[in-house]
Amino acid sequence: MVREKVVLAYSGGLDTSCILKWLIEKGFEVICYMGNIGQDEDFQAAREKALQIGAVKVVIDDIQESFVKEYVWPAINYGLLYENRYLLGTSLARPCISVGLVNCVKENKASYISHGATGKGNDQVRFELTCYTLMPEIKIIAPWRIEEFTKRFEGRQDLLKYAALNGIPVSVTPKAPWSMDANLMHISYESGILENPNNEPPEDLFIMTKSLFNSCNQSVRFEISFEKGIPIALKLANDQIVKHPVGILTTLNKIGGDHGVGRIDIVENRFLGLKSRGVYETPGGTILYQAHTDLEVFCLDKEIYRVKQLLRDRLSDYIYNGFWFSPEGQYVRNCLDLAGEKVQGTVKVQVYKGSVTILGRVSNTTTYNEDLVSMDRHSTFSPQDASGFINIQAIRLKEYHRLQKQNL
Template identity: 45%
Template sequence: MSDVKKVVLAYSGGLDTSVILKWLQETYGCEVVTFTADLGQGEELEPARRKAEMLGIKPENIYVDDLREEFVRDFVFPMFRANAVYEGEYLLGTSIARPLIAKRQIEIARETGADAVCHGATGKGNDQVRFELGYYALEPGIKVIAPWREWDLNSRTKLLDFAEKHQIPIAKDNRGEAPFSVDANLLHISAEGKVLEDPWETAPEYVHTRTTAPEDAPDQPTRVTIDFERGDPVAIDGQKLSPADLLAKLNQLAGDNGIGRLDIVENRFVGMKSRGVYETPGGTILLAAHRAMESITLDREAAHLKDELMPRYAKLIYNGFWWAPEREMLQALIDKSQEHVTGQVRLKLYKGNVIVEGRRSPESLYSQEHVTFEEDTVYDQRDAEGFIKLNALRLRLSGRQK
């Protein structure tokens, strides 16, 4: 890798990536391009630009891109069409952001003539896999630099010492041990490590930053109606919103009502178990609403097939295979299933709960005249006898053996 001339670094402006920036310049003697993605993490990103300039990066080599609409429209919404949930609980908030970051890094590498890309993920986690699978899928010949797998700065003390030696500004709260590691975007915020490492210990309340504690949520419920078109949400209470604005609105409604908290131990792709405390407020509403919309618009076997394929699809995203052909094949099937998933869902939000109260659709397969308990003229109940006997035939033949 000694022949690296220019590298695109995924840069947050924090301690780790600022150290990485200087380390790249020292170790590889290469030109560095910084890329900071606004995915709705809720932080001011201009300080990252100023810090990169202070560390010697040319203004034309500093990218700070607002990717919020693309993130929700092209990554979050397609994933939610599948009702994707990893290991029964996790809504994949961190996982789904990585392929977009990788995509934009590769685009910037092409624009700037860079021959390498770099990320700040550690050698223990999933993100190193997600980033690098994305890089290689989109640019097979790209060189990848992963400092945490190369350098000897393997502790916070060493990082701080390196930063002081090279006059890299350190936020005051970084002076001591951080209580936990945080990752955030418009879909979710996650916390891992330190005070959360013992899975028996209750997560401190201060870990939660996007949701009110359910017991402190309003005593009166909030009611909301979501409009769907072909599987995607398009309006809240009749107001059309862009994908990013819609998810932000759902985040606010859910957060105020204590919705979207999750405390899990998950299985990382690299093999170890990890405890995480996640908040996915708007996504929790969206999942319940989308399934309700599908309940009256999807054919039974189509819905069941989707449910059978969903764990495979979710695992692909979790493990970093967004750009793999099998994920794209599954997406084509999922998107086909959404052609008639159009209509409205009415929900009640109350103290951590999302309760579906109503659903309607111009494409509905729900037939009240068929299911009524009153007299009808469309269904002959005597037909059920033959249906049952045919389905029972193999059971009766098997029963004779016993």
């Protein structure tokens, strides 16, 4: 009998290693897929581990450039922000990895995808909705939602026992009392000791960013240039210019990290309706977000900006919830691409002790008109017009007052 093929989103960790073994036990032929989106991982070691456990194949897919160009850059251009604060680092990575998974499925003529995402979280939804959108006939195995699996593995101890029993190597480093997810854009932390929303995250949790207290004592200045809302160049203090997308992001991650930029500690609303606590560090993304925001209001027409913000808020929810490739996700991204076309120019930035300070901006696609706005010149402006403007605006207000008085 031919065994059915599963592509497993493999991380090399305890959970997905046990899932790998379990899938093999259940009679599947398992291909492990690892998307390299910049997480700090020994991919070679993971490959060997997977093969040793019994994977028929391990695909290591470097999707860093795609991640930056097709997901992070648009997110910066769109100004995405979930519930006012979260830059969506994980939410953006999920569709990118899912594309890799689906491609791997197609290339290997598999019919299943499996993953180690938990049943209460967002990532299961993001992975699966993306896969279903791209390949509706795909079948998905989510062990953490299968009773047989969850009964067998009620806690970490059960996984460790299973690993020992099956010769699955286990990291000697003790597991941190929280879980994390890393990529080129950010690291997120949740669970464990972070579940108490009044517990301060310990300093040794953070990886990408120094604490404000240990961060560089020298401020740093640089310039970021954007075209159609997308970062195209980073000019450093030494006049070095970085143009490669991955290079721009990693350089800004280094600068931001050294200066303690981009940590947030929030409670957020998951798609499933649970409130959960997350700690994030997004050094380069935070710098880019702020520089882009500055340039955007500088460049965009006032009213287009307002429409854009409405669309942005919708898209932030779509993407957080896993709808990057949905009809509405695609549609709103197209609309926001149109808006971003006019966002062009250069922003001067200073970074120091966690603060991103905008020092100035230039653009040739702005209606900013120094002559017109100047308090020292009349230019083409007739102050008398403002009287008419105000008087007309006041008509409605006066009538409302009249009505209220009349009805007393």
